[in-house]
Amino acid sequence: MATGFAKDQPAGSKNYVENIAVVGAGGQVGKFVVEALLANGKHKITALTREGSKNVIPDGVSIKKIDYANPSTIVEALKGQDVLVYTLAVTATNEAEILQQAAADAGVKWILPNEFGSNSNNPEVNKDVPLGLAKTKLRQHIEGLGVSSWIGIACGFWYEYSLSAGPWSYGFDIKNRAVTFYDDGTQRLNTSTWLQTARGVANLLALKVLPDDENDKSPHLSQFKNDFVYISSFKLNQQEIFESVLRVTGTTRDDWTITNQPVKERFAVGQQMLQSGNRSGFGLMLYSRMFYPDGPCLHPRDDNVVLGLPQEDLDERTAVAVKMVEEEYFEKHVVPRVSGN
Known part of the structure; x- marks a missing residue:
């Protein structure tokens, strides 16, 4: 992942994400995320779905079929994508690892993994409810592959x-x-409401990737690299x-x-x-x-203002x-x- 300022990047580099792949585009939160991304009008959205899926995908979204038993289908579907957003059942850790490996193989730079809850990196909570441990392992898996960076959506219940x-x-x-x-x-x-969570994702991914130069203090995607963004209604x-x-x-x-x-x-x-x-x-x-x-x-900070979210x-x-x-x-x-x- 390039760091620094946009002015220092190679000629022809784009300072925004354009192509976004979504797994779970017809699910409870996924459908709201896709609708918010479409409403922003800044991205090309592709839904990755299994053969036989009955989920309804909104108009304006491209659809690519994938097979978790054949990861090459996922790699092929992710080629050219800037971001992978996936919303799966919390128990679907095997599928999540397959997606993350495929994203690395396809060169996807950003992953929004299956967080969508409280900060799952709380050791005291994880002692009592180990749900966060599985999420932590998935984040570590992304970092270990060395290709993609993750951003966790911490929105509470x-x-x-x-x-x-x-x-x-x-x-x-x-x-x-x-x-x-x-x-x-x-x-x-x-x-957070589903709508606010979705707006947060859409507005996050609409940010420039890097600041233009040392004088640019506006929000940018890289400030959340391998970290959480805190959204709240x-x-x-x-x-x-x-x-x-x-x-x-x-x-x-x-x-x-x-x-x-x-x-x-x-x-x-x-x-x-x-x-x-x-x-x-x-x-x-x-x-x-x-x-x-x-x-x-309780969030340690509030990123609503940074993301331009309404009350x-x-x-x-x-x-x-x-x-x-x-x-x-x-x-x-x-x-x-x-x-x-």
């Missing part, structure tokens, strides 16, 4: 998804008007989320069943569920751990979550993906 998913995530059972607060419900965290706690839910639903606290549970006790319940073979215990562990008093889901309306996004519950989004769109149906 997805707001509408986490609010609508049920009591195991943000503690809300909107359908049955019940909420469980972790401790007293005042531990804050950063959380809201910095808030469960109590503040609850107040928004009350406004949106036109209800009062008296209309709800309110419970408090020690956050470490809730984490232990998730552990016990997982150990007994109930995989939903992992979600309970993951979310409750992020509400610990050490604030692991979103909390109640507007809460209303989206409430509608998702009413329309049974989780049951219709998430459970089938997880179960493979």
